[in-house]
Amino acid sequence: MSGNLILVNSRHPLPEGLDVPPDLSVTDGAALRSEAAEALKAVLEHIGAGDRIALVSGWRSREEQEEIYAQSLRDSGPEFTAKYVALPGCSEHQTGLAVDLGLREGEIDFIRPRFPYSGICQSFRLAAPKFGFVERYPAGKEHITGIAHEPWHFRYVGLPHSLIMTESGLTLEEYLGEGSGEA
Ligand SMILES: [Zn+2]
Numbered sequence: 001m002s003g004n005l006i007l008v009n010s011r012h013p014l015p016e017g018l019d020v021p022p023d024l025s026v027t028d029g030a031a032l033r034s035e036a037a038e039a040l041k042a043v044l045e046h047i048g049a050g051d052r053i054a055l056v057s058g059w060r061s062r063e064e065q066e067e068i069y070a071q072s073l074r075d076s077g078p079e080f081t082a083k084y085v086a087l088p089g090c091s092e093h094q095t096g097l098a099v100d101l102g103l104r105e106g107e108i109d110f111i112r113p114r115f116p117y118s119g120i121c122q123s124f125r126l127a128a129p130k131f132g133f134v135e136r137y138p139a140g141k142e143h144i145t146g147i148a149h150e151p152w153h154f155r156y157v158g159l160p161h162s163l164i165m166t167e168s169g170l171t172l173e174e175y176l177g178e179g180s181g182e183a
Pocket of ligand 1: 093098099100152153154
């Protein structure tokens with residue numbers, strides 16, 4: 001149940017009892033489950049990222065997700081929030097297997113960090129599946145994931161799943177046979 005393929009989205013809230021992963025490991029200010037943290041470190045080392053990629057957000061407690069959601073509603077309104085911020089209880093960040101990454105340049109936007117399809121960020125994106133990560137919310141799959149295109153959000157699913165999903169262009173919902181998401 002707490003395996004690397006756990007699906008958390010608007011139709012699949014995080015199950016009771018998994019609110020705090022047992023093996024959180026803090027790296028550069030972001031907490032991830034230890035296997036994911038190790039894998040992330042390995043990708044960053046592999047591409048020679050140095051300090052060019054910032055870990056913007058990793059594990060979040062339900063309370064943190066509630067705060068982020070409420071603040072986004074206040075600052076950016078319901079339309080923006082529905083696109084980019086998962087409902088409390090339904091955020092993948094609560095699993096400790098998801099991380100938002102940002103190109104370290106000037107001020108980093110916490111909700112939508114810049115992570116372009118070029119340079120060191122693209123190097124990360126291309127190498128990530130070899131280490132168990134997938135780009136979780138690609139363009140064109142919004143109707144399946146229920147989340148807008150998020151170039152900065154990566155999810156640890158482990159090997160060989162990350163390679164299969166990337167090669168076949170499947171989101172986690174499709175890979176698990178969950179079909180289409182929110183109507
Ligand atoms: Zn995220």
